[in-house]
Amino acid sequence: MKGMSLKIGDLTLRKPIFQGGMGVGISLSRLAGAVAAEGGAGTISAAQIGFMEEDFDENPRKANLRAMGKELKKARELARGGVVGFNIMVAMNHYGEYVKEAARLGADFIVSGAGLPVDLPALVKGFSVKIAPIVSTEKSARVILRYWAKKFNCIPDFLVIEGPKAGGHLGFTKEQLQEFGPDAYEEEVEKILGQVRAYEARFEKKIPVILGGGISGREQADRAFALGADGVQVASRFVTTEECDADPAYKRAYVEAREEDIVLVKSPVGMPGRAIHNSFLERVERGERVAPQKCRGCLRKCKPSEIPYCITEALIHAAKGEVEEALMFCGADTYKIHGIETVKSVIKELLN
Numbered sequence: 001m002k003g004m005s006l007k008i009g010d011l012t013l014r015k016p017i018f019q020g021g022m023g024v025g026i027s028l029s030r031l032a033g034a035v036a037a038e039g040g041a042g043t044i045s046a047a048q049i050g051f052m053e054e055d056f057d058e059n060p061r062k063a064n065l066r067a068m069g070k071e072l073k074k075a076r077e078l079a080r081g082g083v084v085g086f087n088i089m090v091a092m093n094h095y096g097e098y099v100k101e102a103a104r105l106g107a108d109f110i111v112s113g114a115g116l117p118v119d120l121p122a123l124v125k126g127f128s129v130k131i132a133p134i135v136s137t138e139k140s141a142r143v144i145l146r147y148w149a150k151k152f153n154c155i156p157d158f159l160v161i162e163g164p165k166a167g168g169h170l171g172f173t174k175e176q177l178q179e180f181g182p183d184a185y186e187e188e189v190e191k192i193l194g195q196v197r198a199y200e201a202r203f204e205k206k207i208p209v210i211l212g213g214g215i216s217g218r219e220q221a222d223r224a225f226a227l228g229a230d231g232v233q234v235a236s237r238f239v240t241t242e243e244c245d246a247d248p249a250y251k252r253a254y255v256e257a258r259e260e261d262i263v264l265v266k267s268p269v270g271m272p273g274r275a276i277h278n279s280f281l282e283r284v285e286r287g288e289r290v291a292p293q294k295c296r297g298c299l300r301k302c303k304p305s306e307i308p309y310c311i312t313e314a315l316i317h318a319a320k321g322e323v324e325e326a327l328m329f330c331g332a333d334t335y336k337i338h339g340i341e342t343v344k345s346v347i348k349e350l351l352n
């Protein structure tokens with residue numbers, strides 16, 4: 001409930017807010033640590049997290065695994081005992097290895113989307129890390145809840161619902177994105193909650209539900225709690241905080257973005273995504289191919305010779321502040337952001 005702490009098993013959040021994972025390099029230790037210190041849950045994105053390591057180009061997997069340890073340690077130092085975990089996307093190559101590493105490192109939680117994390121319970125067996133799938137539709141909620149119940153006799157420790165106004169890759173088809181206006185999506189949220197309640201009853205255990213996507217102010221946060229969410233997940237609002245790991249140029253692009261600059265793109269992954277329009281996207285729209293410089297094998301299903309551009313390279317440009325060569329993921333309400341704030345002030349505004 002709003003204004004109250006949120007319990008996820010033996011974890012207690014003083015504030016019912018998750019900072020959404022943002023790759024590549026947007027939510028690392030500084031942001032996650034700051035959110036955790038304020039009583040929320042700080043999420044480090046594991047997506048190509050090793051991009052600043054010296055051996056990233058030669059051995060991205062090793063660099064990523066090493067960077068996970070470094071970032072979690074730094075986040076813990078900032079977190080004042082708060083809750084810190086990882087976002088690990090199912091679509092990533094070596095997904096299982098990253099999940100096992102997060103569990104071994106002692107992360108508090110793992111959130112997994114961009115695909116359904118069907119094997120997540122098996123990967124963390126024997127560890128106390130809390131696990132959560134990200135779902136966007138009743139269908140995906142039904143499938144993952146049924147699968148975990150049947151195959152592992154378990155339910156998620158919590159569940160993240162990511163709505164159509166989110167940033168990054170979206171769990172909807174282009175048609176669904178057109179269909180889901182605010183009212184239609186609220187109905188979908190209610191259906192997802194219906195699925196959750198059925199499994200809670202069956203397993204006699206609560207599944208806290210965290211709702212995200214377009215939580216840009218108090219009004220949206222209040223609406224999420226009124227709908228029955230136990231917490232909110234917020235990403236874009238945290239990009240423009242002093243503590244966010246993003247480059248200042250990236251933060252500036254957020255502050256300057258107008259509503260008409262925020263567009264849907266088809267990512268090379270095949271999923272729709274949402275980003276700030278810039279000269280890079282103009283080139284892609286013109287049909288220009290930005291050939292990958294080097295494949296770091298980030299995604300399982302990518303065919304480097306066929307893609308219009310490399311998602312890792314485009315997102316690393318964003319992380320480095322090379323904004324005109326970058327894919328700058330953002331949420332639908334990013335245009336409402338008008339300045340740089342602090343994590344504390346954002347949380348206060350959303351939940352006060």
Ligand SMILES: Cc1cc2nc3c(=O)[nH]c(=O)nc-3n(C[C@H](O)[C@H](O)[C@H](O)COP(=O)(O)O)c2cc1C
Pocket residue numbers: 019020021022023024026045047087089112113114134162165166167168169212213214215233234235236237328329330331332333
């Ligand atoms: C810059 C950016 C990068 C993101 N990267 C990821 C990611 O790597 N994995 C993921 O599951 N979600 C990712 N997301 C989605 C967020 O975690 C979050 O659920 C969503 O953006 C919430 O909506 P909001 O931005 O309107 O608050 C990203 C979002 C943004 C804005």
